[in-house]
Amino acid sequence: xxxxxxxxxxxxxxxxxxxxxxxxxxxxxxxxxxxxxxxxxxxxxxxxxxxxxxxxxxxxxxxxxxxxxxxxxxxxxxxxxxxxxxxxxxxxxxxxxxxxxxxxxxxxxxxxxxxxxxxxxxxxxxxxxxxxxxxxxxxxxxxxxxxxxxxxxxxxxxxxxxxxxxxxxxxxxxxxxxxxxxxxxxxxxxxxxxxxxxxxxxxxxxxxxxxxxxxxxxxxxxxxxxxxxxxxxxxxxxxxxxxxxxxxxxxxxxxxxxxxxxxxxxxxxxxxxxxxxxxxxxxxxx
Numbered sequence: 098x099x100x101x102x103x104x105x106x107x108x109x110x111x112x113x114x115x116x117x118x119x120x121x122x123x124x125x126x127x128x129x130x131x132x133x134x135x136x137x138x139x140x141x142x143x144x145x146x147x148x149x150x151x152x153x154x155x156x157x158x159x160x161x162x163x164x165x166x167x168x169x170x171x172x173x174x175x176x177x178x179x180x181x182x183x184x185x186x187x188x189x190x191x192x193x194x195x196x197x198x199x200x201x202x203x204x205x206x207x208x209x210x211x212x213x214x215x216x217x218x219x220x221x222x223x224x225x226x227x228x229x230x231x232x233x234x235x236x237x238x239x240x241x242x243x244x245x246x247x248x249x250x251x252x253x254x255x256x257x258x259x260x261x262x263x264x265x266x267x268x269x270x271x272x273x274x275x276x277x278x279x280x281x282x283x284x285x286x287x288x289x290x291x292x293x294x295x296x297x298x299x300x301x302x303x304x305x306x307x308x309x310x311x312x313x314x315x316x317x318x319x320x321x322x323x324x325x326x327x328x329x330x331x332x333x334x335x336x337x338x339x340x341x342x343x344x345x346x347x348x349x350x351x352x353x354x355x356x357x358x359x360x361x362x363x364x365x366x367x368x369x370x371x372x373x374x375x376x377x378x379x380x381x382x383x
Contacts (some may be wrong), residue, residue, distance in 0.1 A: 099124060107271040156218065163306035164217040165325070171209055196285035199271065203289040205297035214304040230303030234360035243354045243367030247347060248374045254343050263339035272379060290376060294368035301325070302355040302364045310356075327356045347371055 100107050100123035101115035108115070112122055179202075183190040192198040210363040220226040227233045248350045251316060271286040278286075309318035334342035354363045 144351060156304070156308040156311050158309055158312035160217050160311075161305055161321075164214060164308070165304065167213055167217070168210065171213060175206065175209070194274075196207040196282040198317055199274075200285050200288045203292060207292070210300050211296050214300045218304050226299075230299045231359055231361035232299065232303070234362070236362050236366070237358040237360050239354055239358045240360075240366055243350060243363055244370040246350050247367045247371040249273060250343060250346050250350070251371060251374045254339050257339065264336075272376070287376065290372050291369065294365045298351075298361055298364045298368055302351055303361050306352055306355050313350070319349055320351055323348045 099110055101122055106115065106202050108122055115122060134228075179193070183193060190223070193202060205208070215226050218226070220229050223288055254263065271289055275283050275286040305325070306318055306322050309321050314327060322347050326344055327334045327341075330340075330344055333344055351364050351367060354367060358364075
């Protein structure tokens with residue numbers, strides 16, 4: 098008999114991979130040793146074996162799908178509650194879209210998403226969460242490639258826009274409010290855009306990509322993250338313009354960085370450069 102070191106299910110000797118988690122099966126009695134081994138990053142012996150960068154945090158596609166299901170449930174509840182309060186409590190509506198309200202709601206939503214990821218990642222402390230997501234590692238040599246590539250993707254888009262070859266998506270409430278209201282408080286509207294890399298990367302690349310990668314190949318895991326990006330950034334994707342190419346290429350770039358580097362900070366700085374340069378170019382065009 099063979100046993101999956103991830104889920105513990107037993108299978109016949111003629112099976113090589115767990116059909117649920119796509120983990121290589123081990124002989125009964127050896128699986129527990131594989132599970133608890135605290136060794137250097139595992140290098141697959143065969144191409145069919147999944148890449149597991151952190152053996153102590155062995156996630157699979159089941160963890161990813163569970164997280165996505167819970168994310169959609171929480172997202173639906175969030176929309177129902179906030180829309181109901183906006184419709185029936187006018188003071189709440191005014192506060193929600195005020196500068197401080199936008200910041201507060203962004204932090205609350207980000208916290209909900211990160212805590213959900215931490216729960217399915219089975220990390221019980223802040224230290225273990227940072228270790229599992231790759232936040233306890235320094236920037237690698239790939240960070241500059243990521244930053245330059247992210248800026249380049251944005252720059253190409255705006256050059257094509259200047260040549261009237263593509264139409265850019267600019268229906269962003271926070272940016273529009275920043276452009277229209279006076280005073281220093283208007284800078285708070287930029288907070289959700291600049292804050293996004295610091296919570297989206299632990300969720301999307303730190304946990305979600307790694308979970309898919311524990312069961313699937315890099316192209317499949319990347320494709321699933323691109324599809325998830327399309328769903329969460331549907332306002333940009335629904336126009337079927339440059340935004341589809343722009344965000345898809347950027348998502349592939351982030352997954353590539355996650356594949357090559359054990360440090361999530363590479364992805365965070367790449368994401369931050371992408372968003373910040375977008376704001377700079379948008380302000381220049383306006």
